[in-house]
Amino acid sequence: MFDVEKIRKDFPILERKIWDDKPLVYLDNAATTQKPKAVIESLVNYYENYNANIHRGVHKLAEEATSVYELVRDKVKNLVSCKDNSEVIFTRNTTESINLLAHSLGESLNEGDEILLTEMEHHSNIIPWYLLRNRKKINIRFVPITDQYELDYEKLEKLVTKKTKIISVTHKSNVLGVINDIGRISTGTSGCRPLLIVDAAQSVPHMKINFADLGCDFLVFSSHKMCGPTGVGVLVGKKESLEKIPPFLGGGEMVRKVTFDNFTSNDVPWKFEAGTPNIADVIAFGTAIEYLEKIGLENIHKYEIELTKYALEKLSGFNFLKIYNSRGVGIITFSNPVVHPHDIATIVDQEGVAVRAGHHCAQPLMSRLGVLATTRASFYFYNTKKEIDIFIDALQKAFDYFEVGACKELKQERVDLVSVQKKDK
Amino acid sequence: MQTKTMPQLNELYREIILEHYRKPCGREPLDKVDYHAEGTNPLCGDEVKIGLQIKNNKIEKVYTEGHGCSISIASGSILADILRGKTLEEAKKISEYLKCTMQWKNNNFCDDVGDLRALEGVKKFPVRIKCALLPWTTFEEALMGHDRIEIS
Ligand SMILES: Cc1ncc(COP(=O)(O)O)c(C=O)c1O
Numbered sequence: 276m277f278d279v280e281k282i283r284k285d286f287p288i289l290e291r292k293i294w295d296d297k298p299l300v301y302l303d304n305a306a307t308t309q310k311p312k313a314v315i316e317s318l319v320n321y322y323e324n325y326n327a328n329i330h331r332g333v334h335k336l337a338e339e340a341t342s343v344y345e346l347v348r349d350k351v352k353n354l355v356s357c358k359d360n361s362e363v364i365f366t367r368n369t370t371e372s373i374n375l376l377a378h379s380l381g382e383s384l385n386e387g388d389e390i391l392l393t394e395m396e397h398h399s400n401i402i403p404w405y406l407l408r409n410r411k412k413i414n415i416r417f418v419p420i421t422d423q424y425e426l427d428y429e430k431l432e433k434l435v436t437k438k439t440k441i442i443s444v445t446h447k448s449n450v451l452g453v454i455n456d457i458g459r460i461s462t463g464t465s466g467c468r469p470l471l472i473v474d475a476a477q478s479v480p481h482m483k484i485n486f487a488d489l490g491c492d493f494l495v496f497s498s499h500k501m502c503g504p505t506g507v508g509v510l511v512g513k514k515e516s517l518e519k520i521p522p523f524l525g526g527g528e529m530v531r532k533v534t535f536d537n538f539t540s541n542d543v544p545w546k547f548e549a550g551t552p553n554i555a556d557v558i559a560f561g562t563a564i565e566y567l568e569k570i571g572l573e574n575i576h577k578y579e580i581e582l583t584k585y586a587l588e589k590l591s592g593f594n595f596l597k598i599y600n601s602r603g604v605g606i607i608t609f610s611n612p613v614v615h616p617h618d619i620a621t622i623v624d625q626e627g628v629a630v631r632a633g634h635h636c637a638q639p640l641m642s643r644l645g646v647l648a649t650t651r652a653s654f655y656f657y658n659t660k661k662e663i664d665i666f667i668d669a670l671q672k673a674f675d676y677f678e679v680g681a682c683k684e685l686k687q688e689r690v691d692l693v694s695v696q697k698k699d700k
Numbered sequence: 701m702q703t704k705t706m707p708q709l710n711e712l713y714r715e716i717i718l719e720h721y722r723k724p725c726g727r728e729p730l731d732k733v734d735y736h737a738e739g740t741n742p743l744c745g746d747e748v749k750i751g752l753q754i755k756n757n758k759i760e761k762v763y764t765e766g767h768g769c770s771i772s773i774a775s776g777s778i779l780a781d782i783l784r785g786k787t788l789e790e791a792k793k794i795s796e797y798l799k800c801t802m803q804w805k806n807n808n809f810c811d812d813v814g815d816l817r818a819l820e821g822v823k824k825f826p827v828r829i830k831c832a833l834l835p836w837t838t839f840e841e842a843l844m845g846h847d848r849i850e851i852s
Pocket of ligand 1: 305306368369370371397399400445447448449474476477497636
């Protein structure tokens with residue numbers, strides 16, 4: 276395993292104090308992660324030394340910027356093990372990648388076609404499909420989750436029919452932390468051949484992913500959730516699929532030839548990258564990938580399992596909490612009818628602890644869980660058990676304030692994580 | 701602007717606030733509703749419903765119901781408590797008072813604000829100001845959305 280204390284020194288923000296003297300305990304990593312110094316320096320280095328627009332110039336700066344930018348495609352290719360760097364498209368974020376797919380795949384859908392989502396999707400994997408439904412007369416169905424907060428695979432297989440053209444599913448829920456078995460979905464539905472899109476916003480940053488092994492057609496994720504800058508997203512797609520679908524946005528870069536009456540599209544991946552891209556941030560994202568690979572994504576995953584287990588054990592001391600986690604890794608969401616998530620978040624913030632309160636952009640899931648809002652703590656490899664202790668103490672303070680301990684005990688619905696870990700091996 | 705002096709929690713969670721949160725006023729449904737609105741805070745999912753019954757130009761009864769944090773529930777409860785017996789003009793002034801308070805603005809134009817003063821500390825917690833204002837903006841919506849004609 277790695278040395279957490281050493282790793283923490285790579286992140287300047289982890290040295291800052293909250294309020295006057297409280298060390299920052301950042302447990303909102305599912306929203307966005309902190310940036311190591313190397314990534315910040317890589318941004319500065321680009322702007323100070325080779326800032327230029329890419330692909331168009333013949334001068335030295337343009338050539339340097341272009342080659343470093345294009346090199347990041349290789350890094351992404353190696354990170355997720357896709358076949359070719361032309362299968363890597365840069366967007367603004369996961370959300371834009373899904374909008375691109377909804378737009379471009381949507382073109383060939385017909386009335387009555389179906390799209391299958393799940394009850395645990397982030398809004399960004401719901402709204403683009405609703406927008407598409409407004410344009411095309413298609414139907415959207417949701418695969419339910421079980422009472423153990425897992426995807427109901429049997430129901431999923433029953434919901435897939437000849438009409439199902441697309442399945443778009445999150446790899447890891449940003450609320451439940453559960454990692455969905457994509458391989459099971461792709462093999463279980465192969466008879467009907469729907470396209471499979473995987474929202475990997477919460478998985479690629481935390482575990483080793485192999486695009487080919489997953490058996491999906493498209494994979495989407497965001498740089499900012501994996502130590503990279505904001506403003507960069509990725510869409511990985513099989514080349515033959517990407518070549519078949521029309522472009523999303525039009526403009527410079529995505530065309531080969533333009534006349535007074537028409538245009539021909541550029542090759543993939545540039546066909547999907549209209550206009551000047553986010554050069555600086557893509558380059559710094561490349562640095563983030565290098566950084567993560569140096570630490571090792573397997574190590575990160577293992578360490579997060581350990582942190583999760585530790586935190587769940589500590590949280591189980593609060594037997595009045597409902598914890599929405601049975602096999603989730605790195606993300607723990609909970610609620611209690613007496614103290615509202617906002618109040619919890621405000622009180623723990625006083626102790627320097629940053630957690631999320633609200634619906635986490637998953638309102639349909641919240642309604643399925645029967646709550647309007649929950650509190651969420653989410654970890655990354657720079658978090659420590661000591662920080663979890665601070666978090667638990669801060670929670671205790673919140674519960675004391677609202678006299679929660681005195682309330683009716685809630686049955687805690689989670690299976691023992693020890694058995695989960697065994698299964699993981 | 702790295703650190704700011706820490707506001708004290710008991711400025712936010714005054715005992716009066718916690719009491720209103722635990723036992724909110726105005727939960728009894730009205731037999732006749734003259735003004736009504738529902739407000740939500742899309743960011744956090746807080747919800748509040750406000751209903752008003754008017755008699756002789758005064759607010760006779762107030763109904764509030766909601767799901768949310770202690771601040772929004774308490775604020776709704778205080779609303780139900782203090783608007784009873786007020787004219788609509790007086791009620792609007794009280795709403796204005798709270799908004800000014802949250803913006804650190806002076807407001808000496810009404811003194812009969814009862815427990816509402818206990819919400820003053822919320823202004824030191826900028827992200828929670830919306831929680832305190834939700835019932836009041838919903839109340840203002842109710843007044844705007846309904847015509848006087850509806851009153852029987
Ligand atoms: C599972 C999941 N999908 C999609 C997104 C959207 O990511 P972004 O805001 O970077 O587009 C998020 C992030 O909040 C997420 O957790």
